[in-house]
Amino acid sequence: MYPAAFEYHAPTSVKDALKLLDKLDDAKLLAGGHSLIPMMKLRLAQPKHLIDLGKIKGLAGIKEEKGVFTVGAMTTHWEVESSKPIKAKVPVVSETAAVIGDPAVRNKGTIGGSLAHADPAADMPATAIALGFEFVCEGAKGKRTVKADDWFKGLMTTAVKDNEVLTTIRIPVSGPGSGACYMKFPHPASRFAIVGVCAAVTVDKSGVCKKVGVGVTGAGTKAVRAKGVEAALLNKKLDAATIEAAAQKAADGVDVQPDLQGSVEYKAHLCRVFARRALEAALKRAQG
Amino acid sequence: MATVERVLGKSIKRREDPRFITGRGTYVDDVKLPGTTWAAFVRSPHAHARIKKIDTAAALKHPGVVAIFTGKDMTGVNSLPCGWLLPELKVPPHMPLASDAARCVGDPVAIVIAESHDAAEDAAEKVKVTWEVLPAVSATDKATAKGSTQIHEVAPSNTAFTWQIGDAAAVETAFRGAARVVKKKIVNQRLVANPMEPRACLASYDRATGDLTLWVTSQNPHVHRLLMCAFVLGIPEHKVRVIAPDVGGAFGSKIFLYNEETICSWATKQIKRPVRWTSSRREAFLTDAHGRDHVTEAEMAFDAQGKIVGLRVKTIANMGAYLSTFAPAVPTYLYATLLNGVYTIPAIHAHVTGVFTNTTPVDAYRGAGRPEAAYLLERMIDAGAAALKLDPADIRKKNFIPKFENGFQTQVALNYDSGNYAAAFDKLLGMLDYKKFRSEQQAARKQGRLLGLGFSTYIEACSIAPSKVVGSLGAQAGLYESGKVRVHPTGGITVYTGSHSHGQGHETTFSQLVADELGVPMESVEIVHGDTGAIPFGMGTYGSRSGSVGGTALLMSLQKIKEKGKKIAAHLLEASPSDIEYTNGQFQVKGFPGKAVPFGQVALTAYVPHNYPAGLEPGLEETSFYDPSNFCFPFGAHACVVEIDRDTGQVKIVRYLAVDDVGNVMNPMIVDGMVHGGIAQGVGQALCEGAVYDDGQLVTGSMMDYALPKADMLPMYETDRTVTPTLVNPLGVKGAGETGTIAATPAVMNAVVDALAPLGVDHIETMPLTAGRVWTIMQSAKR
Incomplete structure (x- = not known):
């Protein structure tokens, strides 16, 4: 669990960081180090140069x-x-x-x-x-x-x-009548999301959805927008049945990856379950 | 004089904990020696591959490298031994560094020693091994299949042994007359022990004296020394000192003699400098002995009333790539001999096949064989209840062995010491309010909720073991324990125990025993363990043996101290030794409380023997070796209530109840802690843990993939005890270290099966019950 040798750079401005990035071969930017450093310790990543952004003033806040x-x-x-x-x-x-x-x-x-x-x-x-x-x-x-x-x-x-x-x-910042919720089903070991869904809705006074955003993470190779779900909700009056029907489209367009925690079928199902749950909670907040 | 307060049986806070929780413990990695070098191992990335060539030239040039050795350099070094021999066991060579072929991922083929840890790791990457990759087999039930790769020349069909116990003919007859036979496949998956502290060693050869000192994470430093000296390196034992200082957990995985400490012990002599190795977590996953890994076909036969009439078991046990130190004993004598459980079973037969695969070796892991037996029995009796439409509580009550106080002969060799199984179960049912639960469950089911209850009424064998018995069964060592008590001139006491604490709290419990027996304050007692240079001999700690075997050895020495003290006191009091009694920390003439000398004065007299009995040796120090006459058999009843989320398949434990009977209890708080931790580990096996291989590659090789149980998975436990002391040892203690692990897995599994019963589920073959697996079962269930 010892990383391979590397050279450490600690620029104090973004400009200097960019110069280093331009000049150095095989350099990686280091932020909090909670993804890169573990990979380096396992020697899965062996960059020759690390450019630490931690000394640059104004990058946090x-x-x-x-x-x-x-x-x-x-x-x-x-x-x-x-x-x-x-x-x-x-x-x-x-x-x-x-x-x-x-x-x-x-x-x-x-x-x-x-x-x-x-x-x-x-x-x-x-x-x-x-x-x-x-x-x-x-x-x-x-x-x-x-x-x-x-x-x-x-x-x-x-x-x-x-x-x-x-x-x-x-x-x-969302306007009035908005509510959002992120819900995830965590991996039992890593606690990363096996599936995570964030739903954000804006409803008018009669409960009609004027704006909606649904993001799905965990199930595929990258986080994606659940466009089918959004389309099924926009300009509709939101109720349990509408949400339930819309949530059925949560895995559409997700390149679901099977692993030890579940099959493609199961993870796609989880996308739908968590889309429904996140949407229900988001609506409640929007109206509450 | 005031009565000295009894401390044995009290929940005294652990004396060692302030040191541990403030970071002041001394673990192997904390031991610093001048001139120390660091070792890194070059390991096989392949599950099975012939070694064509190892090129160390580039690595030797790496700055800071001191030496690199391969298996070919280790001339005169023997195979790591297998310490438990079954009849016709195939024992393939297990060389510390493989030089012909690697047989599992992580198999070490070279050691790189350097001035720093970094240099060692960097140079190890520069060692070029030319491999000829061979086909590999990792699945337990595929190892003996035709066409599988042969892993060892000496073991055709990858079979290490076949072994059986019980009466096959009697079982055959019983099955023929049975009203109902239930047959199930039961998979007890492979687990990784994962103690908090990874394995480590520091070996130091003294050029002046020729002595070798090895600091190593060991549960049994004397066994480590014996195996390494006598069998592998050929060094006389008196020239070797093995020290296992503070050890941060083990769960069995630190019993065994491993490649790494053996190689470092050999290498320090070659380079004449200390050599250190500390395992990374990744290496721990790949090289610490794994546990369990059985595939079983079990058949249980019942009469029409639900009484068990016979049990037939056929198990394939995965040994991994080599035979680890005690591997063959685990799926045989520690497993099949427990298949009588707490039930009257008139006929039992078990057949076990041990197989080699291209995986990490498997050996004892908390419970070792007994969890596999309890899991099988508890799953089968529930399957029987389902088949016969009986209540799982009723079928257990119907089959319990009735209460006994001194001996019950099982069908599978063992003779239980004492038991009252129905009493523990009744207590559990009371705590649970069983009838109320069933009506709540009915109501929940009407709402479509999946609520389930599982029982586990288990037995286990502790206090390992009567040497004569285990010797006749193939053990290459005795399993007694030693205990030495040294009383200092000023009355302070140092205890030297062959037991080894790696979390058990011996510094507290053994001090309680001494303080209680001698009526002295605990503060005047010091416990020394884990050092072959200080302790006469020791078999170490595993199999819940420290209290019962190590504690009894200690008690014997304390009694000898008192007997000698009586002679000294009698002399000082001008009385006969037979008139002296020891009470409240002083020797007094029976019936004359005023005529007494305190313990300290007797101690001083023993070392300053100016006024002393003629013919009596000075000094006050006694050593005892205790070899138990039998195992001890703790038992108990656990219950688990679960609810399953229909949407996700996630199992939530709603309640967990445990009634354990471990005989007398030396420190209730410590026993509670062992039960709590054990339950967590048992729950872990049921719900989330499992080592998974894909074509010989361990795909659950890190904490990112291998799920240990976490606190938020567990409810507040409801625990209690019954007390049925053993007559095997004078303390009446049975052993408490493994009960939770043994009991919990089947309790959770039975609860999940019960929860899914409305869907038509009556059995689940495979653990762990991840949410994904439960959901898939729900989808394929009948309704």
């Missing part, structure tokens, strides 16, 4: 401006979980952060590190999709913003380029 939270990529899960403004305005983000790993993981692991790593069973990707997070990447030529739907590309692959750093995550 939570701000709210004009209905959008900007969360620094190096903000820990614990900071997200315990942030009072987040709890008040986008509680589902706090709830999602609260079920990542254990307290030790949450105190070191970061929202940006996790979302850039894109573990297929990570929790936050479902919520990122459901709420429509935006990802701000910084490169030599400046900043660009990527929408959640374009972020998760495949197994542990995202839209961030090799010569970019994910610096900020933007989380929109």
Whole structure:
């Protein structure tokens, strides 16, 4: 459990980090280290260079401006979980952060590190999709913003380029009549999501769904938007039967992977169960 | 004089815990010696592969490398021994470093020794092994199949042994006359022990004296020394000291002599520097002996009233790639001899085939054979109840062996010491409020809820073991224990026990025993264990033997101390030794409380013998060896209530109740702790644990994949005890270390089957009951 030798770099600005990224061969960015370091200890990853983002000022922290939270990529899960403004305005983000790993993981692991790593069973990707997070990447030529739907590309692959750093995550605050919920079925060993579903709905006074987002994580190689579920709910009056029928489409478009915890059939079934449960809870919150 | 307070039988807080919970324990990895080198092992990535060539040239050039050895360098070193020989057992060579072929993933083929841990690991990656990959077999029930790869030359069809016990003809007759025969396949899956502290060793050869000292994570340092010196390395035992300091859990996995400590002990002499190795968790998954792994066909025959008339068992037991130290004993003498359970079974026959596979060796794991027996019996009696439409409580009551106090001869060799099985079960039913539960269950079922209750009425064999008996059964060692008591001139006492604590709390319980017996404060008693340089001899701790065997040896020495003390006191009091009694920490003339000398004064007199009985040796120190006359047989009744989530298949344990009878109890808090931990491990096997191989590769080789039970899976336990002391030893204690593990697995499984009964489920072959597996069973069930 000792990693192979590597060279350690600790830039103090994003600019310097980008320079190093450009210059060095086989370099990896280090955020909280709760995915990369275990892989290095097992020698499954053996990068020659580690560029630690931990010494860069301004990469961590939570701000709210004009209905959008900007969360620094190096903000820990614990900071997200315990942030009072987040709890008040986008509680589902706090709830999602609260079920990542254990307290030790949450105190070191970061929202940006996790979302850039894109573990297929990570929790936050479902919520990122459901709420429509935006990802701000910084490169030599400046900043660009990527929408959640374009972020998760495949197994542990995202839209961030090799010569970019994910610096900020933007989380929109939902308007009145909104409610959201993240529910997961945890792996008995790792407590990663076998299946996790985040549902966010906005309803008008008559209970008609005006906005909906459903993200599914865990079951496939990447987190995806449950478009079929969303389509079945939008502009419909939400009730148990509508939700139940919509949830049946939760596994559509998910490339469900079988493993020791269950078959394709079972995991697809779990997607539907947890979509229903998350939607029911989200609706209750939207109306409560 | 005030009466000294009795401490034996009290829940005294563990004396060792402040050291452990404040990080001040001394584990093997904490022992520092100047000039220490680090070892890393080059291991096979293949389940089965011939070694064509090992090229160490590049690795030797790595900065900091001190030496690299392969199997070919270890001339004059023998195979690791198998310590329990069955008739016609095939014992293939198990060389510390494989040089012909690797037979499981993790099989070590070279040791790299370097100035630092990093350098050793880095250089190990540079050792180039040319492999010729061979076909592999890992499944227990496929090992002997035609066309399977042959793993060892000496073992055709990969069969290590076939073995049987009981009366096949009597079973045949009983089955012919039976009203109903229930037949089930029962798979007891492979488990990984996973103690908190991984294995470690530090070997140091002293050039000046030629002495070797080995610090090693061991449950039995004397056995480690004996096996390593006499059988493998050929070093005289008196030149070797084995120390097992604080050891962080073991569950059986640290009984055995392993490759790594043997190789390090050999290597330190070659390089004349200390050599250290500490297992990573990944290595622990691959190389610590695994447990269980049986595939069984069981048949239980009943008469029309539900009385058991016969039991027939055919088991295939997976030995893994090599025979670990006590492996052949586990699925035979520690398993099939328990198949009489707590029931009157007139005819029993068991046939066991031990097979080799390309997997990690399997040996004793908490319970060792007894959980497999209890699981089989408890599953079968419930299957019988279902087939005969009997209540699972009633069928048990119908079949219990009636209460007995001194001996019950089973159909499978053992003679139980004492038992009152119905009493423990009745107590459990009372705690449960059985009738009320069944009516609640009826109501729940009407709502479509899957609520179930499972019983487990078990027996186990502890206090291993009468040497004469185990010797006749193939054990290559006696299984007695030693206990030495040294009284210091000032009255302080040091106890040297051959038992070894790796979580059991001996520093507390043995101090209680001494303090109670001598009427002295616990603070004046020190317990020394785990050091062959200090302790006369020891067989160590496993099989719930420390209290009953180690404790009795200690008690014998305490009695000798008192007898000698009486002679000294009689001299000081000018009385006859036969008139002296020992009470409240002093020797007094019977009937004359004023005529007394305290324990401390007698101790001082023994060392400053100016005024002393003629002919009596000075000093106050006694050693005893105790060899039990029989096993002890704890028993009990457990119940588990589960509810299954219809949507997900997840099993939730709603209640867990346990009534155990471990005989007399030395420290109730410690026994409770053992029961609690044991239940958690048993629940783990039922619901989440399981080592899974895919074509010889261990796919559950990390904590990310192998699910140990977690606190949130468990309810608050409801526990109680009945007390049926054993007559085997004077303490009346039976053993408490494994009961929970043995009882819990079938209780949980029976509860899940009961919960699924409305769907037509009457048996589940395979554990663990992950949510996915339960859901799949629900989908394929009848309704």
